[in-house]
Amino acid sequence: MAIRLHDSLSREVRELKPSHADGVIRFYNCGPTVYAPAHIGNFRTFVVNDVIRRLLELEFGADKVKHVRNLTDVDDKTIKRARDEGRPLADVTRQWTEKFHADCAALHCLTPHVEPTATGHIREQVDMIEVLMQKGNAYRAPDGSVYFKVSSFDGYGRLSRVKERELQMGSALKAVDADEKEDGSDFALWKAHKPDDGANAWDSPWGRGRPGWHIECSAMSKKHLGATIDLHTGGVDLLFPHHENEIAQSECCNGTAFAQHWYHSEHLLVDGKKMSKSLGNLYTLDDLKAKGFSPMALRYALLMGHPRKQLNFTLDSLHAAEKALGTLRQFRASLAPAGGDAALFAPVHAALADDLNTPGSLGALFTIVNRGPQGVELAAFDRVLFALGLKLDAPVAPKADIPADIADLAAKRWAAKQAKDFAAADTLRNELTAAGWSMLDRKDGYSLEPVRK
Ligand code: AMP
Ligand code: ZN
Numbered sequence: 001m002a003i004r005l006h007d008s009l010s011r012e013v014r015e016l017k018p019s020h021a022d023g024v025i026r027f028y029n030c031g032p033t034v035y036a037p038a039h040i041g042n043f044r045t046f047v048v049n050d051v052i053r054r055l056l057e058l059e060f061g062a063d064k065v066k067h068v069r070n071l072t073d074v075d076d077k078t079i080k081r082a083r084d085e086g087r088p089l090a091d092v093t094r095q096w097t098e099k100f101h102a103d104c105a106a107l108h109c110l111t112p113h114v115e116p117t118a119t120g121h122i123r124e125q126v127d128m129i130e131v132l133m134q135k136g137n138a139y140r141a142p143d144g145s146v147y148f149k150v151s152s153f154d155g156y157g158r159l160s161r162v163k164e165r166e167l168q169m170g171s172a173l174k175a176v177d178a179d180e181k182e183d184g185s186d187f188a189l190w191k192a193h194k195p196d197d198g199a200n201a202w203d204s205p206w207g208r209g210r211p212g213w214h215i216e217c218s219a220m221s222k223k224h225l226g227a228t229i230d231l232h233t234g235g236v237d238l239l240f241p242h243h244e245n246e247i248a249q250s251e252c253c254n255g256t257a258f259a260q261h262w263y264h265s266e267h268l269l270v271d272g273k274k275m276s277k278s279l280g281n282l283y284t285l286d287d288l289k290a291k292g293f294s295p296m297a298l299r300y301a302l303l304m305g306h307p308r309k310q311l312n313f314t315l316d317s318l319h320a321a322e323k324a325l326g327t328l329r330q331f332r333a334s335l336a337p338a339g340g341d342a343a344l345f346a347p348v349h350a351a352l353a354d355d356l357n358t359p360g361s362l363g364a365l366f367t368i369v370n371r372g373p374q375g376v377e378l379a380a381f382d383r384v385l386f387a388l389g390l391k392l393d394a395p396v397a398p399k400a401d402i403p404a405d406i407a408d409l410a411a412k413r414w415a416a417k418q419a420k421d422f423a424a425a426d427t428l429r430n431e432l433t434a435a436g437w438s439m440l441d442r443k444d445g446y447s448l449e450p451v452r453k
Pocket of ligand 1: 030031033034040041042043044045234235236237266267268269
């Protein structure tokens, strides 16, 4: 079944196809900035991307998909957090990378094949900036920063139609970061060292400094996927300026098309509003676990909305999700181990393949579930669960009085055990024991109890 996805560049729903002779789909997904726990809006984007990854595997075969998702581990936010906490940057980003991984595992997201970091690819970023300098697409400002010259690239604005909006955002950027730029819409490729950056600076032909944010994705996608990739994704806020700038950098440097397909998912709102700490409506996965919800309920609730429409999250939607998961669990238990009609679930897959219509696919699934288990093939049902990434024996949510770091260790250990990495699972169990907790495994999950002395 062909996968059709909206392409933000052509503004059409187009079939997704590998463009290289080896048939491998090259998929780059902009990853998190690791300075704090990711919130459930971030996870909407990552869960949607996980469904894309799963669909690609079902369509082209697991060995024909290469999925890269970066970690932004140096930028203003990460540096500020390290400075505020008086810790080395690498300590802070390691902590939040581990947390991100534990949350992704709890949400049953497949691990990308490569997870490159910005600090691990300074050389590649510098190399790319050097080419842009040689080709006349970039210039060094007196302070040692390097900027991309937007007027040097005719294609600038094609993705976001920013020119049609008279580069309004460019003038907004000018107000923020005007210092040494020749033009307000130019953007930084290399940022000269400032006292606030502390020890977080690297040598370059233009002096000590650090890369700008956009160049990391151009450099890392090139290194791990090649100059032309098949699919590039992220949340809708990345369309401008991040992805517009990535296209400019990559196409000017490489002299070839950058991404064949651009997919952007819409944002999650909470109680009808943009999530923000000041409004008190920003949730992390731990916040929801502390309220007694399972990570799988969040995953299900995130799939209840069409990824290209804003989704309004409410706690009620989590109750509905837990109920739906319970129904699916019971339904699966009632299926005969063999026999049944494998084609029955075609409408569920068809909805997903039709521009990732996740609510449509859940609706089609429940039409079958409501008819009853007669004639349903277990293996075909499990293929649907794989596509949506639903794990019906998800671990039970830890109770609120379990400290978050203990809950994380347990979630990681559970994920390691599911992945049959028993050495890692044993190490994590030892860590839990040392911290005074015992983890009791059951077939469908686990519970945690303080060790009685
Ligand atoms: P960040 O860690 O801020 O770089 O964001 C990681 C990903 O989450 C990006 O793809 C963003 O577009 C996405 N994102 C940020 N806020 C939201 C939101 N409220 N809803 C959905 N996705 C979001
Ligand atoms: Zn990116």
